[in-house]
Amino acid sequence: MGPETAPPPKLPCIDLSSNKLIPGTPLWDRTAAEVLHASAEFGFFEAVYPAIDASERRVMFARLAELFTLPLETKWRNTHDRPYHGFIGGLPRASVSTSPMMLRRVMEYKPPVPSPDTVISLKPHTDTNFITVLCENSGGLEVLVDDNGGSGAFAPLVATMPGSLFVFIGDAFMVAWSNGRLKSVPHRVVLREDKPRLSTGLFMVPEGGWMIEAPEELISDENPRRLYRPFEYFDILSRCYLNPMNMSGQQVFNELLRL
Ligand SMILES: O=C(O)CCC(=O)C(=O)O
Numbered sequence: 218m219g220p221e222t223a224p225p226p227k228l229p230c231i232d233l234s235s236n237k238l239i240p241g242t243p244l245w246d247r248t249a250a251e252v253l254h255a256s257a258e259f260g261f262f263e264a265v266y267p268a269i270d271a272s273e274r275r276v277m278f279a280r281l282a283e284l285f286t287l288p289l290e291t292k293w294r295n296t297h298d299r300p301y302h303g304f305i306g307g308l309p310r311a312s313v314s315t316s317p318m319m320l321r322r323v324m325e326y327k328p329p330v331p332s333p334d335t336v337i338s339l340k341p342h343t344d345t346n347f348i349t350v351l352c353e354n355s356g357g358l359e360v361l362v363d364d365n366g367g368s369g370a371f372a373p374l375v376a377t378m379p380g381s382l383f384v385f386i387g388d389a390f391m392v393a394w395s396n397g398r399l400k401s402v403p404h405r406v407v408l409r410e411d412k413p414r415l416s417t418g419l420f421m422v423p424e425g426g427w428m429i430e431a432p433e434e435l436i437s438d439e440n441p442r443r444l445y446r447p448f449e450y451f452d453i454l455s456r457c458y459l460n461p462m463n464m465s466g467q468q469v470f471n472e473l474l475r476l
């Protein structure tokens with residue numbers, strides 16, 4: 218028996234494709250309100266943003282597939298002293314990543330051999346960074362929905378438009394940029410087919426070495442005080458890394474920083 222998954226509910230899908238989306242216009246304001254609502258209610262949304270057309274996408278994923286056929290010794294040469302920045306092997310997925318500030322990561326999930334019907338390839342977690350933008354070659358991403366009192370169920374994220382990207386609010390955004398108003402949502406990857414899944418993500422991370430806290434503007438009648446202590450991002454990331462996936466970033470933030 219595979220992991221249980223709820224049927225796909227109606228999930229937020231926001232059209233960011235119009236070239237009339239210009240700051241100061243009513244369309245901009247309406248779209249910004251949709252983004253805010255989705256980020257507060259769900260912690261993620263599907264972004265209709267066909268900047269990468271279908272043929273570019275195909276080429277990109279074909280090249281990625283080639284990249285992952287490199288021998289392990291070669292992949293392990295991609296090292297970095299910061300957690301999650303170099304090659305990550307040993308998980309059900311393999312990951313190669315570059316660049317410390319805007320972190321572009323590519324991921325391959327391979328079903329184990331022999332393959333069961335379904336397998337959880339990436340355990341439920343929240344992203345610790347500010348914002349994640351994901352682009353995938355096949356389904357498998359699932360989010361926790363309707364998490365009333367912890368009794369939520371994972372639902373598949375099915376793109377309603379070809380070429381969509383998925384945008385996730387991370388823990389650092391939840392804590393520092395929204396003072397708890399937006400939500401970072403647990404998600405996971407489940408393989409239901411006996412073939413590898415490829416994805417690429419843009420992980421927007423804070424610069425290291427600075428203490429980060431919610432700005433004054435976010436203190437309101439609704440939230441009359443800061444909800445979290447100031448933090449240094451890589452300190453938190455190292456703590457998450459020390460117990461990978463056993464404790465989500467959200468738990469680390471809530472247990473260490475909640476005031
Ligand atoms: O591969 C995916 O689509 C999800 C990756 C992910 O959630 C992560 O690396 O944090």
Ligand SMILES: [Fe+2]
Pocket residue numbers: 342343344349404
């Ligand atoms: Fe994630």
